[in-house]
Amino acid sequence: MKTKRMTVTAAVTPTHPAIREAAARLRAGELVAFPTETVYGLGANGLSDAAARAVYAAKGRPSDNPLILHVDGRAMLDTVAAAVSPLEEALMAAFWPGPLTLVFAKTAAVPAAVTGGGDTVAVRAPSHPVAAALITAAGVPIAAPSANRSGRPSPTDADMVMHDLDSRVPLILDAGPCTVGVESTVAACADGRITIYRPGAVTAEMLSAYAPVSIDPALTGSGVPKAPGMKYRHYSPSVPVTIWQGTGEAVARALREDYRDDRGYFVSEETAALLPAGAHTFIWGARADRQAMARSLYAALTTLEGQPITEIYAEGVAATDLGAAIMNRLVKAAGYRIKEVE
Numbered sequence: 001m002k003t004k005r006m007t008v009t010a011a012v013t014p015t016h017p018a019i020r021e022a023a024a025r026l027r028a029g030e031l032v033a034f035p036t037e038t039v040y041g042l043g044a045n046g047l048s049d050a051a052a053r054a055v056y057a058a059k060g061r062p063s064d065n066p067l068i069l070h071v072d073g074r075a076m077l078d079t080v081a082a083a084v085s086p087l088e089e090a091l092m093a094a095f096w097p098g099p100l101t102l103v104f105a106k107t108a109a110v111p112a113a114v115t116g117g118g119d120t121v122a123v124r125a126p127s128h129p130v131a132a133a134l135i136t137a138a139g140v141p142i143a144a145p146s147a148n149r150s151g152r153p154s155p156t157d158a159d160m161v162m163h164d165l166d167s168r169v170p171l172i173l174d175a176g177p178c179t180v181g182v183e184s185t186v187a188a189c190a191d192g193r194i195t196i197y198r199p200g201a202v203t204a205e206m207l208s209a210y211a212p213v214s215i216d217p218a219l220t221g222s223g224v225p226k227a228p229g230m231k232y233r234h235y236s237p238s239v240p241v242t243i244w245q246g247t248g249e250a251v252a253r254a255l256r257e258d259y260r261d262d263r264g265y266f267v268s269e270e271t272a273a274l275l276p277a278g279a280h281t282f283i284w285g286a287r288a289d290r291q292a293m294a295r296s297l298y299a300a301l302t303t304l305e306g307q308p309i310t311e312i313y314a315e316g317v318a319a320t321d322l323g324a325a326i327m328n329r330l331v332k333a334a335g336y337r338i339k340e341v342e
Protein backbone atom coordinates (compact mmCIF):
# COMPACT_ATOMS: atom_id res chain seq x y z
CA MET A 1 0.00 0.00 0.00
CA LYS A 2 1.28 3.45 -0.90
CA THR A 3 0.57 6.15 1.70
CA LYS A 4 -0.94 9.35 0.29
CA ARG A 5 -0.32 12.60 2.15
CA MET A 6 -2.69 15.58 1.73
CA THR A 7 -1.92 18.98 3.23
CA VAL A 8 -4.88 20.83 4.75
CA THR A 9 -5.12 24.11 6.60
CA ALA A 10 -6.91 24.65 9.87
CA ALA A 11 -9.50 26.80 8.04
CA VAL A 12 -10.95 23.69 6.42
CA THR A 13 -14.69 22.81 6.20
CA PRO A 14 -16.45 19.41 5.86
CA THR A 15 -16.88 20.02 2.10
CA HIS A 16 -13.16 20.58 1.37
CA PRO A 17 -11.99 17.96 -1.21
CA ALA A 18 -9.34 16.45 1.09
CA ILE A 19 -11.85 16.14 3.94
CA ARG A 20 -14.47 14.60 1.60
CA GLU A 21 -11.96 12.06 0.32
CA ALA A 22 -10.86 11.18 3.86
CA ALA A 23 -14.47 10.88 5.05
CA ALA A 24 -15.41 8.64 2.09
CA ARG A 25 -12.45 6.36 2.83
CA LEU A 26 -13.45 6.14 6.52
CA ARG A 27 -17.02 5.25 5.60
CA ALA A 28 -15.67 2.55 3.25
CA GLY A 29 -13.78 0.97 6.17
CA GLU A 30 -10.29 2.35 5.41
CA LEU A 31 -7.95 3.98 7.93
CA VAL A 32 -7.05 7.70 7.81
CA ALA A 33 -4.41 9.43 9.97
CA PHE A 34 -5.51 12.93 10.98
CA PRO A 35 -4.43 15.79 13.27
CA THR A 36 -6.01 16.58 16.62
CA GLU A 37 -4.95 19.28 19.08
CA THR A 38 -3.23 16.62 21.25
CA VAL A 39 -1.48 14.18 18.88
CA TYR A 40 -2.19 12.68 15.43
CA GLY A 41 -4.82 9.93 15.47
CA LEU A 42 -5.15 6.76 13.37
CA GLY A 43 -8.84 6.94 12.51
CA ALA A 44 -11.41 4.28 11.59
CA ASN A 45 -15.20 4.20 11.36
CA GLY A 46 -16.07 3.87 15.06
CA LEU A 47 -19.28 1.95 14.39
CA SER A 48 -17.55 -0.78 12.35
CA ASP A 49 -16.01 -3.76 14.13
CA ALA A 50 -13.86 -4.66 11.10
CA ALA A 51 -12.53 -1.11 10.70
CA ALA A 52 -11.62 -0.92 14.39
CA ARG A 53 -9.82 -4.26 14.14
CA ALA A 54 -7.76 -2.88 11.23
CA VAL A 55 -6.49 -0.16 13.60
CA TYR A 56 -4.99 -2.73 15.98
CA ALA A 57 -3.33 -4.52 13.07
CA ALA A 58 -1.79 -1.33 11.63
CA LYS A 59 -0.42 -0.27 15.02
CA GLY A 60 0.64 -3.72 16.20
CA ARG A 61 -1.43 -2.99 19.31
CA PRO A 62 -2.81 -5.52 21.83
CA SER A 63 -6.55 -5.84 21.19
CA ASP A 64 -7.58 -5.66 24.87
CA ASN A 65 -6.56 -1.98 24.91
CA PRO A 66 -9.71 -0.03 23.93
CA LEU A 67 -9.91 2.91 21.53
CA ILE A 68 -11.27 6.43 22.06
CA LEU A 69 -14.29 7.46 19.95
CA HIS A 70 -14.06 11.00 18.55
CA VAL A 71 -17.34 12.92 18.12
CA ASP A 72 -18.04 16.36 16.63
CA GLY A 73 -20.02 17.50 19.67
CA ARG A 74 -22.50 16.68 22.39
CA ALA A 75 -25.28 15.48 20.02
CA MET A 76 -23.24 12.66 18.46
CA LEU A 77 -22.40 11.37 21.96
CA ASP A 78 -25.95 10.06 22.39
CA THR A 79 -25.41 7.46 19.67
CA VAL A 80 -22.62 5.79 21.68
CA ALA A 81 -23.19 6.65 25.40
CA ALA A 82 -26.09 4.91 27.17
CA ALA A 83 -26.46 7.51 29.95
CA VAL A 84 -24.99 10.94 30.78
CA SER A 85 -24.93 12.34 34.34
CA PRO A 86 -25.25 16.03 35.34
CA LEU A 87 -21.54 16.08 36.31
CA GLU A 88 -20.58 14.71 32.87
CA GLU A 89 -22.80 17.35 31.23
CA ALA A 90 -21.01 20.07 33.23
CA LEU A 91 -17.55 18.76 32.28
CA MET A 92 -18.45 18.57 28.57
CA ALA A 93 -19.93 22.09 28.69
CA ALA A 94 -16.67 23.33 30.23
CA PHE A 95 -14.01 21.36 28.33
CA TRP A 96 -15.51 20.21 24.98
CA PRO A 97 -14.33 20.53 22.37
CA GLY A 98 -10.89 19.83 23.82
CA PRO A 99 -8.48 17.31 25.35
CA LEU A 100 -10.87 15.63 27.83
CA THR A 101 -11.98 12.01 27.23
CA LEU A 102 -14.85 10.69 29.40
CA VAL A 103 -15.73 7.03 29.94
CA PHE A 104 -19.45 6.13 29.62
CA ALA A 105 -21.61 3.00 29.63
CA LYS A 106 -21.78 2.10 25.92
CA THR A 107 -24.80 1.64 23.63
CA ALA A 108 -25.31 -1.41 21.39
CA ALA A 109 -24.07 0.68 18.43
CA VAL A 110 -20.46 0.50 19.71
CA PRO A 111 -18.66 -2.60 18.40
CA ALA A 112 -16.66 -4.87 20.71
CA ALA A 113 -13.40 -4.13 18.89
CA VAL A 114 -13.61 -0.46 19.97
CA THR A 115 -14.06 -1.22 23.66
CA GLY A 116 -11.77 -4.23 23.90
CA GLY A 117 -14.85 -6.29 24.66
CA GLY A 118 -15.82 -4.14 27.68
CA ASP A 119 -19.16 -2.45 28.40
CA THR A 120 -17.77 1.10 28.66
CA VAL A 121 -16.65 3.45 25.89
CA ALA A 122 -14.22 6.39 26.02
CA VAL A 123 -15.34 9.49 24.05
CA ARG A 124 -13.95 12.93 23.31
CA ALA A 125 -14.72 15.87 21.01
CA PRO A 126 -11.40 17.17 19.61
CA SER A 127 -11.04 20.94 19.16
CA HIS A 128 -8.75 20.72 16.11
CA PRO A 129 -10.80 22.12 13.19
CA VAL A 130 -9.54 19.42 10.79
CA ALA A 131 -10.59 16.65 13.18
CA ALA A 132 -13.98 18.27 13.76
CA ALA A 133 -14.59 18.75 10.00
CA LEU A 134 -13.59 15.15 9.29
CA ILE A 135 -15.96 13.69 11.90
CA THR A 136 -18.86 15.82 10.62
CA ALA A 137 -18.13 14.84 7.01
CA ALA A 138 -17.89 11.15 7.93
CA GLY A 139 -21.16 11.38 9.86
CA VAL A 140 -20.02 8.70 12.33
CA PRO A 141 -17.83 8.74 15.46
CA ILE A 142 -14.19 8.05 14.55
CA ALA A 143 -12.24 5.51 16.61
CA ALA A 144 -8.66 6.73 16.88
CA PRO A 145 -5.66 5.82 18.97
CA SER A 146 -2.48 7.82 18.58
CA ALA A 147 -1.02 7.20 15.08
CA ASN A 148 2.20 5.48 16.21
CA ARG A 149 3.39 1.86 16.19
CA SER A 150 2.49 0.35 19.55
CA GLY A 151 5.06 1.26 22.23
CA ARG A 152 6.57 4.22 20.32
CA PRO A 153 6.28 7.94 21.15
CA SER A 154 3.00 9.44 19.89
CA PRO A 155 3.24 11.52 16.68
CA THR A 156 2.81 15.28 16.94
CA ASP A 157 3.35 16.00 13.24
CA ALA A 158 2.76 14.19 9.93
CA ASP A 159 6.46 13.27 9.48
CA MET A 160 6.30 11.30 12.73
CA VAL A 161 3.18 9.51 11.47
CA MET A 162 5.01 8.65 8.21
CA HIS A 163 8.01 7.37 10.19
CA ASP A 164 5.85 4.79 12.01
CA LEU A 165 3.00 4.06 9.57
CA ASP A 166 4.29 4.59 6.01
CA SER A 167 2.67 1.87 3.82
CA ARG A 168 0.35 0.90 6.71
CA VAL A 169 -2.23 3.69 6.28
CA PRO A 170 -3.66 4.78 2.90
CA LEU A 171 -4.06 8.49 3.75
CA ILE A 172 -2.54 11.06 6.11
CA LEU A 173 -4.09 14.51 6.52
CA ASP A 174 -1.20 16.87 7.29
CA ALA A 175 -2.08 20.10 9.13
CA GLY A 176 1.31 20.74 10.72
CA PRO A 177 2.33 20.30 14.37
CA CYS A 178 -0.14 19.67 17.21
CA THR A 179 -0.58 22.46 19.76
CA VAL A 180 -0.99 20.42 22.98
CA GLY A 181 1.47 17.60 22.32
CA VAL A 182 0.36 15.04 24.95
CA GLU A 183 -2.73 12.81 24.69
CA SER A 184 -6.07 13.79 26.22
CA THR A 185 -6.96 13.41 29.88
CA VAL A 186 -8.98 10.19 30.35
CA ALA A 187 -11.47 10.40 33.24
CA ALA A 188 -14.64 8.75 34.52
CA CYS A 189 -17.39 10.11 36.75
CA ALA A 190 -19.21 8.06 39.39
CA ASP A 191 -21.25 9.10 42.43
CA GLY A 192 -20.46 12.77 41.85
CA ARG A 193 -16.69 12.16 41.84
CA ILE A 194 -14.09 12.24 39.06
CA THR A 195 -11.31 9.65 38.66
CA ILE A 196 -8.41 10.40 36.31
CA TYR A 197 -7.18 7.32 34.44
CA ARG A 198 -4.63 9.20 32.31
CA PRO A 199 -3.43 12.76 33.06
CA GLY A 200 -3.55 15.31 30.21
CA ALA A 201 -3.96 18.99 29.44
CA VAL A 202 -7.30 19.17 31.25
CA THR A 203 -5.59 18.88 34.63
CA ALA A 204 -6.69 17.55 38.02
CA GLU A 205 -6.53 21.15 39.25
CA MET A 206 -8.96 22.27 36.50
CA LEU A 207 -11.36 19.34 37.06
CA SER A 208 -11.46 19.85 40.83
CA ALA A 209 -13.53 23.02 40.28
CA TYR A 210 -16.43 20.67 39.33
CA ALA A 211 -16.18 17.71 41.75
CA PRO A 212 -13.70 15.92 44.03
CA VAL A 213 -10.93 14.40 41.91
CA SER A 214 -8.89 11.28 42.58
CA ILE A 215 -6.13 9.73 40.52
CA ASP A 216 -6.35 6.05 39.53
CA PRO A 217 -3.92 4.55 42.12
CA ALA A 218 -2.41 2.38 39.37
CA LEU A 219 -0.94 5.54 37.82
CA THR A 220 1.33 5.89 40.82
CA GLY A 221 2.38 2.26 40.74
CA SER A 222 -0.15 0.13 42.65
CA GLY A 223 -2.72 -2.20 41.13
CA VAL A 224 -4.06 -2.70 37.61
CA PRO A 225 -4.75 0.55 35.73
CA LYS A 226 -8.37 1.37 34.79
CA ALA A 227 -7.16 2.67 31.40
CA PRO A 228 -5.78 -0.61 30.05
CA GLY A 229 -3.29 1.27 27.87
CA MET A 230 -1.45 2.46 30.96
CA LYS A 231 -0.07 -1.01 31.68
CA TYR A 232 1.89 -1.41 28.44
CA ARG A 233 5.41 -0.29 27.50
CA HIS A 234 4.86 3.16 26.08
CA TYR A 235 6.26 6.25 24.40
CA SER A 236 9.72 4.66 24.12
CA PRO A 237 12.36 5.78 21.61
CA SER A 238 15.00 3.30 20.39
CA VAL A 239 17.65 4.46 22.92
CA PRO A 240 17.34 4.45 26.74
CA VAL A 241 16.00 7.58 28.47
CA THR A 242 16.94 8.77 31.97
CA ILE A 243 15.09 11.55 33.80
CA TRP A 244 17.05 13.96 36.00
CA GLN A 245 14.83 15.27 38.78
CA GLY A 246 15.52 18.09 41.26
CA THR A 247 15.58 21.88 41.29
CA GLY A 248 16.34 23.34 37.87
CA GLU A 249 19.73 24.58 39.07
CA ALA A 250 20.73 21.22 40.56
CA VAL A 251 19.74 19.35 37.39
CA ALA A 252 21.61 21.80 35.15
CA ARG A 253 24.75 21.48 37.31
CA ALA A 254 24.56 17.66 37.38
CA LEU A 255 24.10 17.40 33.61
CA ARG A 256 27.09 19.68 32.99
CA GLU A 257 29.36 17.78 35.40
CA ASP A 258 28.33 14.43 33.92
CA TYR A 259 28.35 15.66 30.29
CA ARG A 260 29.18 13.33 27.37
CA ASP A 261 28.92 14.19 23.70
CA ASP A 262 27.33 10.84 22.85
CA ARG A 263 24.22 11.74 24.84
CA GLY A 264 21.11 13.60 23.70
CA TYR A 265 19.59 16.18 26.04
CA PHE A 266 15.91 17.22 26.28
CA VAL A 267 16.29 20.35 28.39
CA SER A 268 15.11 23.89 29.11
CA GLU A 269 17.01 26.82 27.63
CA GLU A 270 18.38 27.65 31.10
CA THR A 271 19.94 24.18 31.35
CA ALA A 272 21.09 24.13 27.72
CA ALA A 273 23.02 27.35 28.38
CA LEU A 274 25.31 25.40 30.76
CA LEU A 275 26.06 22.56 28.30
CA PRO A 276 29.04 22.75 25.90
CA ALA A 277 28.53 24.15 22.40
CA GLY A 278 27.83 21.30 19.97
CA ALA A 279 25.89 19.24 22.54
CA HIS A 280 23.02 17.20 21.06
CA THR A 281 20.14 19.14 22.61
CA PHE A 282 16.41 19.51 21.99
CA ILE A 283 15.38 22.65 23.87
CA TRP A 284 11.71 23.09 24.78
CA GLY A 285 11.95 26.76 25.81
CA ALA A 286 11.94 28.51 29.18
CA ARG A 287 12.09 26.11 32.13
CA ALA A 288 8.73 27.30 33.50
CA ASP A 289 6.93 26.95 30.14
CA ARG A 290 5.04 23.65 30.64
CA GLN A 291 2.99 24.11 27.44
CA ALA A 292 6.15 24.30 25.36
CA MET A 293 7.58 21.26 27.14
CA ALA A 294 4.42 19.20 26.48
CA ARG A 295 4.36 20.28 22.82
CA SER A 296 8.05 19.30 22.37
CA LEU A 297 8.17 16.04 24.32
CA TYR A 298 7.54 13.41 21.60
CA ALA A 299 9.34 15.35 18.86
CA ALA A 300 12.35 15.60 21.19
CA LEU A 301 12.45 11.84 21.79
CA THR A 302 12.17 10.99 18.08
CA THR A 303 14.58 13.73 16.94
CA LEU A 304 17.26 12.87 19.50
CA GLU A 305 17.09 9.11 18.80
CA GLY A 306 18.03 9.93 15.18
CA GLN A 307 21.27 11.65 16.24
CA PRO A 308 24.63 9.95 16.91
CA ILE A 309 23.89 9.30 20.59
CA THR A 310 23.55 6.22 22.79
CA GLU A 311 21.13 7.53 25.41
CA ILE A 312 18.84 10.46 26.19
CA TYR A 313 18.92 12.54 29.37
CA ALA A 314 15.74 14.49 30.07
CA GLU A 315 15.26 17.33 32.54
CA GLY A 316 12.27 16.51 34.80
CA VAL A 317 9.72 18.99 36.16
CA ALA A 318 7.31 18.94 39.11
CA ALA A 319 4.30 16.68 38.46
CA THR A 320 1.69 19.36 39.13
CA ASP A 321 -0.78 20.91 36.65
CA LEU A 322 0.33 20.06 33.08
CA GLY A 323 3.56 18.68 34.61
CA ALA A 324 1.54 15.63 35.77
CA ALA A 325 0.79 14.63 32.16
CA ILE A 326 4.33 15.38 30.98
CA MET A 327 5.97 13.36 33.76
CA ASN A 328 3.49 10.48 33.33
CA ARG A 329 4.68 10.09 29.69
CA LEU A 330 8.35 10.82 30.37
CA VAL A 331 8.57 8.31 33.25
CA LYS A 332 7.18 5.57 30.97
CA ALA A 333 9.47 6.56 28.10
CA ALA A 334 12.33 6.27 30.61
CA GLY A 335 11.13 2.88 31.88
CA TYR A 336 11.13 4.43 35.38
CA ARG A 337 14.88 5.34 35.23
CA ILE A 338 14.99 8.51 37.35
CA LYS A 339 18.02 10.20 38.99
CA GLU A 340 17.28 12.52 41.89
CA VAL A 341 19.82 15.33 42.36
CA GLU A 342 20.15 18.09 44.98
Ligand code: TXA
Nearest residue numbers: 038041066120121122145146183184226227228229230
Ligand atom coordinates in the same frame (compact mmCIF):
# COMPACT_ATOMS: atom_id res chain seq x y z
O1 TXA B 1 -5.49 12.67 22.76
C1 TXA B 1 -5.88 11.53 22.58
O2 TXA B 1 -6.65 10.95 23.38
C2 TXA B 1 -5.40 10.80 21.32
C3 TXA B 1 -5.97 11.54 20.09
C4 TXA B 1 -5.73 10.81 18.80
O3 TXA B 1 -7.32 11.85 20.31
N1 TXA B 1 -5.80 9.42 21.33
C5 TXA B 1 -5.20 8.51 22.15
O4 TXA B 1 -5.66 7.22 22.00
O5 TXA B 1 -4.34 8.80 22.95
P1 TXA B 1 -4.89 5.95 22.59
O6 TXA B 1 -5.63 4.78 22.03
O7 TXA B 1 -3.45 6.04 22.29
O8 TXA B 1 -5.17 6.01 24.13
C6 TXA B 1 -6.45 5.73 24.65
C7 TXA B 1 -6.37 5.55 26.15
C8 TXA B 1 -5.70 4.25 26.53
O9 TXA B 1 -4.90 4.44 27.69
C9 TXA B 1 -6.91 3.35 26.81
O10 TXA B 1 -6.59 2.29 27.68
C10 TXA B 1 -7.88 4.35 27.43
O11 TXA B 1 -7.72 5.53 26.69
N2 TXA B 1 -9.28 3.89 27.27
C11 TXA B 1 -9.97 3.72 26.13
N3 TXA B 1 -11.21 3.24 26.38
C12 TXA B 1 -11.32 3.12 27.72
C13 TXA B 1 -12.35 2.67 28.60
N4 TXA B 1 -13.52 2.24 28.15
N5 TXA B 1 -12.09 2.68 29.94
C14 TXA B 1 -10.89 3.11 30.40
N6 TXA B 1 -9.88 3.54 29.61
C15 TXA B 1 -10.08 3.54 28.29
Ligand code: MG
Nearest residue numbers: 145146154183
Ligand atom coordinates in the same frame (compact mmCIF):
# COMPACT_ATOMS: atom_id res chain seq x y z
MG1 MG C 1 -1.28 5.99 22.32
